Amino acid sequence: MKKASKLNSQWILTPLLKSDNDPKIEDKTREVEEKCYEFINKWKDRTDYLEDPAILKTALDEYEHLSANYGTDGDVGYYFGLRSSQDQDSPAIKAKYNKIVDRSIKIGNDIQFFTHRLAKVSPEMQKKFLEFPGLHDYSHWLELLFNEAKYLLSEPEEKILALKSVTSYSNWVRMTSSFISKEERKIKGKKDKVSFSELMKLVNDENKEMRDSAAESVNDILRTHADTAEAEINSILSDKKTNDELRNIERPDLPRHLSDDIDTEVVDALLDSVESRYDISKRYYNLKKKLLGFKKLKYHERTMPYGELNKKYSYEDAVKMVGDTFKKLDGEFHSIFEDFVNNGKIDVYPRKGKYNGAFSIHGLKTQPGYILLNHADELRDVTTLAHEMGHAINNELIRTKQNALNFDTPLSTAEVASTFMEDFVLDELEKGANDELKLAIMMMRLDDLVSSIFRQVACYKFEQELHHTFREKGYLPKEEIGKIFVKHMSNYLGPDVEMYKGTENWWVYWSHIRRYFYVYSYASGLLISKSLQGAVKEDKAFIAKVKEFLSAGTSDSPRNIFLKTGIDIGRKQFWLDGLDEIEQLLVKTENTAHSMKKI
Template identity: 60%
Template sequence: MEKNKKVYWDFSCFFDGDDDPKIEENKKIVKQKSYDFINKWKDREDYLKEPAILQEALEDYEEWVSHYGTGGDFAYYFSLRSAQDQNDTELKAKENRADDFSQKISNDARFFGMRIAKIPESEQKKFLEFEGLKKYKHHLENSFAEAKYLLSEKEENILSLESKASFSNWVNMVESFLSKEDSEIITEEGKKEKKNFSEILSLTNSKNKETRDSAGQAFNQILKKHSDVAEHEMNSILQSKKVDDELRGIERPDLGRHISDDVDSEMVDTLIEAVSEKFNVAKDFYELKSKLMGVDKLEYHERNVPYGEIDKKYSYEDATNLVLKVFKNLDQKFLEIYEGFIKNGQIDSHPKKGKSDGAFCAHNLISQPTYILLNHTDRLKDVLTIAHEVGHGINNELMREKQNALNFGTPMSTAEVASTFMEDFVLEDILKEADDELRLTIMMDKLNNDISTIFRQVACYKFEQDIHKDFREKGYLSKEEIGKLFQKNMSAYMGDFVEQSEGSENWWVYWSHIRRFFYVYSYASGLLISKSMQNSVKENPEFIEDVKEFLSAGVSDSPKNIFKKMGIDIMDKSFWEKGIKEIETLLKETEDLAKKLGKI
């Protein structure tokens, strides 16, 4: 590795270590700046009546959230340090204290956004049309849109305080019970070994039939054991959501998610409809997979078992160079941003004892650097992970250049666009160099991921719609009723070549996404938008300028309006169908290749 390629995070822009005296100094400054802002505006009402004074207030607010926020540098620093060493209890304690510090300020500053949101509808126009507030226009539009469903400050505080008991504790309880489970599994070496819950789930994807069946059986037994508790948990959080919606006057269970994500319900409905009408794509994929695996049907727990072998190794340096090459071909700006991440120590690349699993891209204040965590182990998947997480990072940097702090961020509906866009172009480059056997393996893996990201998540969304609707009609749902709704929606996209095996009716028990109500549509929307954009870039390389414009926009406008400026109507079903067409094309190419190789 060249000397200018750092492989650990460099925090020298923050502090010189976990006990640097500057940490306490930063804490004091953040507290002072926060309460300077809070105390200046908490007893005033003039900014709610005069646009020029609201401009001053929002400029103060922007200054505060740009450089200090509720946790400054120290809270961001300790959250990142904890990810580097999760076994260090002192670090965890420091992170928890930073979170408490941040939460207190956040609660004390809540009045500001709530009072702006409550500006009477008859007065809103003069604020939205005021020249000095132009840069904050969409921020205000969002505030005003939420106002209809806001309660009083006191009531909001009560709900916030109560949410732990009425929601979080239930969810955490079930997750905690599951995480403590273990079971004896037949390993790939043929031995019986105790494995924990997450290891058992992972082993359901083993290439070894005996191992994955052993893991599947154990997993089903664990879910069955906790299904009674999960039944009560699910009914409690459904009740909590119902009460919350009724108090706020929210008409449909998924509307709150749409409002917070800055999307029209009509857009989400169109997306769900477009994908549902193409469930045959997923069914055809599972038919192909079952043929390639030499079985009549895939059992529910083995639907994600990888086909084929990928033996090729990619060192971190090789992977980095490959991604750099692809970015250079796409756009010079993408290349420069990624090179900056490497040079400035913004990527922590390799596994280490105590380090957080998986990968993520972190950003906080607009004035703070992006940091990317990887766990590179020389697999093809790790190359794609680099492209994915750096894609998020590129998104951050493009927004940082163009937007103010109040417009810095990505709506949930488009959060995965940049990451999957970069990932797919890197995969395309890898496929060019692969022989037919490797191509088939990679294409099957890609299809498996796309089916899970788009069709499975839409099926999950429809399952959520069903359980919320039925709960509100009946008042309580038994685990058997929940299980039937779950299997109905899973079989709708899987078709006849995936068996709804005994035990699969309980797989909702561990699925954490359904506890983050109606969040899953965003996986499908992000990937389909990305695929539509990829298609446009392939047809016309100059479209990359539109892609950069989109990635720079942040939350300065709604996704609908940002796309409209690009000549794209995301309310039109054909837009979503264009993205699905990319998957259909890949599936056809994969089937043809499998036939050519005599596999089917």
Template identity: 60%
Template sequence: MAQTLDNQNKWDLSLLNINEKTFDPLVYFQPLQTENTLFVNKWKDDQTYLSDPYKLKEALDELENIESRYDSGGDAGYYFELRSAQEQDSSVIKGFLNQIHEFAVKIENERQFFLINLSKISPDNQNIFLNSPILKKHKHFLETLFRDARFILSDKEEQLLNITSNSSYGNWVQMTSDLISREEREIPDETGKVSNQPVTQIIKLTNSPNKKVRDQAAKAYNDILKKYVDVAEAEMNSIIQHKRSIDKVRGFTRPDESRIISDDMELATVDTLLDSVVSRYDISKDFYKFKAKLFGFSKLAYHERNLDYGRINKEKYTYEYSVNLVKTVFKNLDAEFMDIYECYLNNGRFDVFPRKGKVFGAFCSSGHLEQPGYILLNHTDLLTDVTTIAHEMGHAINNELIRKSQSAFYFDTPLSTAEVASTFMEDFVLEELEKTASDELKLAILIKRLDEDVSTIMRQVACYKFEQDLHNAFAQQGYVVKDEISKLFQKNMADYMGEGVSMDAGSENWWVYWSHIRSFFYVYSYASGLLISRSLQHKYKEDHSFMNHIKEFLSAGTSDSPYNIFMKMGIDIKDGKFWFDGLNQVSENLSKAKNLATKLGKI
């Protein structure tokens, strides 16, 4: 196993059949251009698809076939997106990505008339199509298209937005991320050795059990953020202004409306989730006070809020050990989960260790329907790295089950449910660790679980509220200076953390490198995903045969709305009581941790 893992700790991108040294975008995209032109010429001349269900099915099947192979630039677009995560500062990769993006936008613009025209048909024809047996496969695709028609602009306007998306948004975001990723600082590692560390490793070391190490890492990280706060101010104002302009043209009435609608959710449902979580900020405030007492601190420093407690600090979770632990969990849960995991492990689907220029954090990339999935990690032998493997494999399992069951139009997950599978897998890994744990280790794992719960639910909702405040401030003022952005950030962080965490100098700039605030109003999905996941776990533990329903959900993709998918499982996400039930589970775990800490004489 060790040798296999050593040989498979970087992605095998040969599966995508792209030669980086000889790649020529013009040659690569010629077949796609030909196929796209045939589609465009055929359906611009023949508009019977706007009234004839049989013709519409023919056209949709052709479109789906193109998208299943060439969406987002096909294998080349996917390859260079992945390579850019490995080498953020490569100008060659950036050049290819720009060329690919330009071509992908061009061909998308050529054929987007098709869906725009379809979205504008009469209500009578909409009903005919939605009730046609021959179009049953495409029903939800059509439902969402007709629902969103009021926000869709003219063909020329949509083309212009597509063409300018990188220059007016993407390049700004990439610039800030790239600049920060290049930074290094001389700081001590866990052994006391002082050396240049990349920013990804510096962030990891802010959670070091050694106070001297974590404090110096935090100081170095704060220094990096301070260096780029002016850049981030300009970036955030520019991309918010860009978004606000588009929202006005499309007719959205709230900054988060486009996100919620694109997720196939209702604003009222998300508002209920947010209000429910904010009303239980007492849980996170109480937790941080309790955690500070466990460490013997009057308060936790801002960078110490996720500090590992107890024996977890002293354990080294090597990549090999972590892989095998997650393997045990998947074996116990479901044979198909295990098969997917083995496929990823044995076929170069993981990029494991941190290095300079590599993107920070972790992600699972699904590609399109006919492409392999890949997982990026930055493994540094911490418990969070174990749960990260489980988390990203949750996404991978979700993606592979959709790939097996759905067509290209439905090969996706609504953001509101995208984090369900990932958090589901994380929790079972922690439970596996608890099976053989002493009371001391059980307490440490409970604290770790509470850390994850508070960070996933309360912190993400606080971030969402920060985004709302920031977008509203921009709407009122036309520009928000860095100091005000920082004040809004600190206010919302303090709202959920309370008096157990100090807002130290430097912490006001931690929004600078928080990538999710650039993917506007993304973060609610972490809270919704975990709370829904807890419900699924509870049902599975009551009856293991419920796994069949869980796999049906994981296989559904975007073939139906999240509300309908969960209602089939007896879960009503419109009911406020549902969210409170999940929050009460967090509160119960906090009580367990307090009782165990008292029993052990820790407080």
């Protein structure tokens, strides 16, 4: 590891391009187009790959090579995608990126015949392909393709659905969010008007007058746009219903399960398990209410932080802490971390125009991964580094073991590696903390767990009832949507959180419900992570099994991958065991608060 003072703090993107004006840009772009159309022109008029497993093997090897080395936008698209997150205000970068995206979309449309036709082969031919030894490395990729094919329409019909999705779905969703994002309000304690996104942060402010004033403004904005959101939600629910009927899909959440490669019974077991333990989230809010000295928490106060997390952690401190934790866990984890830290793969500090969050990204199998942070010396920044490095380690392990068609992570397990690493770092942070800081960290952990597991399952249940009721009645007024929303939020929040007048409209801004049924993945990822953490704490050698899972990519279904480690995520008991771990943390936090005479 480099000395702290010499750590790179900005991305080194030269493995992709030398600069924004690299003379090779046009050549590289042309090369991607040439390689893609070489493949397209070779196979578009042929049918032999749909009939002969050996010829399909040749075609898939070429398709995999294309996916590994070129994709549809190559190094140039990846580079300008990264640069646009470093400098969102640059018109020159935007223009170059948009140009690449347009080319990429055209190539994507022109090449989709290959997978579409392959998906539609007869069941007999599917069986022949899946049993052919030469196609073993592609077998699960083919299985997924064949499973989704049951619900595919003809090529022209699929094109029509893709085209109308812009006007029937995307524009509606964009309209509501853009109206809300333009809103500003004057609130108590702030000199200037405050944007909606800033208001959503201020509803948690420790100053009661300010947070209540921010919540009033949020309520006013959501009430203003509730009629618009009513029209939007009914339109996209109708669009979804039409699509499902055309594809003969009965359960509205089935397309999500198919695209995530997760069995419906696994998701149902997860939902039932979490719902049966809503007592944990209710107990948590009871504890929080007491610690904050409130008679009741208002809905907007549910994520208010408890305690002082004001100890400062420089980036160098964070690197040392995360590095030491990884070294204890596994040597390969640590060496991947060193590579990212030392070789310009982490963009560390906030800058004007830079994207405001954090992410870990990988491009093609042959391209380096990168992490973006906005490190501000807070405790959260230490855990964010661990979290994003978890994603990066996951990607690097897949890179070493899988072909390009399996170089991905299913949504259902996407948060496993990140929360696994984050939790081990939090364990280390707790060890060196005094009682006050320890209690604050435990409350922060519980807050994240309740928000990511119980709240997201409540959201999923809200979505299920929303789609079911719409299909039954044909239209849902905003008042009815609000009632369904309040019902499901109250179910997990319990009697210590007040859903006061106005909160019935808080579905209006919630983007999650527009990305149908994806929220279960927060809960599944965290609970699987908890299970793996428990196994590693019991037996350090289990880390080898964890690495097997992290290296598997999409080479098999999550359920089958876990079965190889002796875990069956289809069993309700598996999810209940993970929830027991959360209850143990809650008990420990309650006991700490009692011993400190805080409650």
